[in-house]
Amino acid sequence: MPEKITFNPDLLDSHCIIDVRSPLEFAEDHLPGAHNVPILTDAERAEIGTIHKQIGPREARVRGLELTCGRFAAMVGEITALAAGRTVLVYCWRGGLRSLSMAILLEMTGYPVQQLRGGYKAFRARVLDYFEEFVPPAPLVVIHGMTGTGKTTFINGLDRQRWTTIDLEGLACHRGSAFGAVGLDQALSQKRFDTLLWDAFRQAPLGRTIVLEGESQRIGKISLPGNLYAVMAASCKVWCSASLETRVRRLAEEYARTEYREAMAAALERIRKKLGGQRHAELAGMLEAWDVAGLARGLIEQYYDKLYYRHRPWTPDIELDLEEFGLAEERLAEFLMQEGVNKSV
Known part of the structure; x- marks a missing residue:
């Protein structure tokens, strides 16, 4: 399994930061220097969210595979090109399935990769804490x-x-x-x-x-x-x-x-x-x-x-x-x- 690591600011300079959230999530905010390689489009994320709520998590995951598995190879290629030899740090909203799925795929190809523990949510908490007692x-x-x-x-x-x-x-x-x-x-x-x-x-x-x-x-x-x-x-x-x-x-x-x-x-x-x-x-x-x-x-x-x-x-x-x-x-x-x-x- 890919290594999970806690955020620290040095990672922004040493790693290639990959945000696999949807474009709208990325546009609202993202880690400095991050590249957006979304696993799901905005419409797909909304659809899966509805399935998860109305039917259940298993059905939502199956639908997610149906939507995304055909483009995983292209996404891995895009990420490795962006990384250019650097270790990849991949994250999603809170360090869940989206970033884990991409981290596993990268690891399977032999590419150095780590998953951000807590995802964007953990980073956001870090920013808020920084200014709370600035x-x-x-x-x-x-x-x-x-x-x-x-x-x-x-x-x-x-x-x-x-x-x-x-x-x-x-x-x-x-x-x-x-x-x-x-x-x-x-x-x-x-x-x-x-x-x-x-x-x-x-x-x-x-x-x-x-x-x-x-x-x-x-x-x-x-x-x-x-x-x-x-x-x-x-x-x-x-x-x-x-x-x-x-x-x-x-x-x-x-x-x-x-x-x-x-x-x-x-x-x-x-x-x-x-x-x-x-x-x-x-x-x-x-x-x-x-x-x-x-x-x-x-x-x-x-x-x-x-x-x-x-x-x-x-x-x-x-x-x-x-x-x-x-x-x-x-x-x-x-x-x-x-x-x-x-x-x-």
Whole structure:
């Protein structure tokens, strides 16, 4: 029988990870780097589930063999090609028949294979536990500032040899604001976000400062997992600023795409009550005339600056001017060196 092993993060780097669940299960979430080689299609899984519930497990297994046995050889060939000599780690929902069947087939061909004990369910529990009492692998530096200052661009432009950066908005596929979904598709599940974030922290070098953007508890429909939000709130906080003209220009550059027009109109409609009828009408007129700079200025002055950080309940550890990103990076590095937060920067 194939060996069953308990998950540990090193397996992601040493093994070829094969997920034999259905495509929909895989799309909802999967182990980092996993390849989907489904034993059953989504429709077949639904059919067998119905048979198991209405008739019994034996009949469900027989039907499963009828559906799948003719393609086992091709699946084994696909997996061995993906593995390219590495040991295969195969898993299903909870380490049951699907992953066991594939592991047995691979073992019969003489290919090195192991089955993940507890399957995806065990991995998911590991991710939840990680964030429940989150302890970052290095000091966190949290970047705050008003809309349009360029926080995300600044973070993503930092020297990767000096800093670890985690783009929370990029992982969540949402900018975290009223217009945060424009041009993006936040189709990922909460489980998928949690896994992507867990993997980002997993890959962070020990001791190297991790820079991320200050967010609310939610980014669009996605929530920050566990106590991450509380840990960020207790970490080094940076307040970033830029001139109004720079903020207008940066927002206009980000949104000035005609294919965004419809989504921007929908976003503007969602904040109609907060703006008030007259202000909404003015901004809607700018959008209709495709005056993106005017719209950006109006949103900054009449919405964003009045809504966000209106009563900031904390004092930043350092303030940065983001007019020049390179100068801001050096200023941040100097501050952290002085404070002894991270010697590597």
